[in-house]
Amino acid sequence: MQSDSKSSERLSTPRTQAERTALSDSAMLAAAQTLILERGIEGTTLAAIGERAGYSRGLATYRYGSKAGLFREVSTNIHRRWVSYLSEAVGEETGVDAMCLAVDAYYRFVSDAPEDIRVLHILYYAGSEPSSELRDIARTAFQRQIADAERWITEGVNAGTIDSSVSATAEAAEYVAHLAGMTYLWLLNPVSLRFDEIKDSFKRSLRTRLLNAAPAT
């Protein structure tokens, strides 16, 4: 690979097939994201995505097979970013502390990358329809979130920091429902919610509900 001597020639003109694909792929995913924000899923056409990305009207269909296939790609792409953001924030922490770190991370992600969250949830909500190809994507994403929370809770119980009488499944569902529900309200009406207040209140609620009454025993 002697690309160093030539790499400055024209960055936007790839030399290999892999580079071509990577370039058009990221351009189309970005175009899809902005078009979803501008016009919604219904209002976004595959032709518009291809052309907005600087290609022909046919490329999006060719590359992703179908509208659903493209949107699946967009959602997994954003989901990946969120997962790495989350795991960096929580690390190896467990119990209520892990949950609070995750809550912080989520609200931070919402204000850092609001467009990612908007698009991701627009796509996920589209998965609430029967026979939607996004349904499985959304389901596994949320079930994974619930499973994470359940793990943090049971680890907390094992470590003695969490009251063993709590129902891990119910509390995990409650936790995910809070985040999903807040996100939905925010999507409908971005200005009406005071996230800082809500976040602190929710974390306090988590502690009082889950924490062992006598941790020092």
Added chain:
Amino acid sequence: MQSDSKSSERLSTPRTQAERTALSDSAMLAAAQTLILERGIEGTTLAAIGERAGYSRGLATYRYGSKAGLFREVSTNIHRRWVSYLSEAVGEETGVDAMCLAVDAYYRFVSDAPEDIRVLHILYYAGSEPSSELRDIARTAFQRQIADAERWITEGVNAGTIDSSVSATAEAAEYVAHLAGMTYLWLLNPVSLRFDEIKDSFKRSLRTRLLNAAPAT
């Protein structure tokens, strides 16, 4: 009106224009609801709705103007049923008691009329897209829910049953987010949630968070 002498002739054949419209209207709304459950919003065509209701392919468009107009009608129709169900359950109650009654009523409504809730939320979630005609419908519905909760809380504060240090807006948002989020998780995966457990846990959480620590003072 001497309709009594003839009413048994053919119940399905209305005699007045108003009856004709009412008949086709309810038939089409019902058809729309079942088709949404079967095939989703995308998969439901206006022609299919008209024909499933026993009319021509064009009637749905003619009556409601557009697909969005029809779905708006479906959603307000279901919403009306829920509102009367709720107001009957809560009555003139206030404070945390009112909120708990509302929570009970909601989970009861979900198991009594799951198809209503499914369709209503499929439509509401479609309103998360920008420039969706369902957006305003969903927004006002949820803002009304939040406003109700806020009213119950401030009334409770005024009556001395609720701790005056709580943030009514934050708690009201939390309350609605819980219901909306749980409904979404249920829509994605109806079997995985133990509603009885979740409901009781949530009501307990409401009481501990909101109730005045020393109500007898």
Added chain:
DNA sequence: AACACACTTGCTTGTTGACAACAAGTATTT
């Protein structure tokens, strides 16, 4: 090493069928 040829992969343009929306008609009630 340099060239040529066959092959693969990326991308574009042509076409079809489905559907929402509208317009112009027919049937039913008043």
Added chain:
DNA sequence: AAATACTTGTTGTCAACAAGCAAGTGTGTT
């Protein structure tokens, strides 16, 4: 006969597919 409920004819848009063109890649020959 006038108005209202409903039906049928038509158009433009879009997703999906098919067939072709263009750019890149591997292999054998010299």
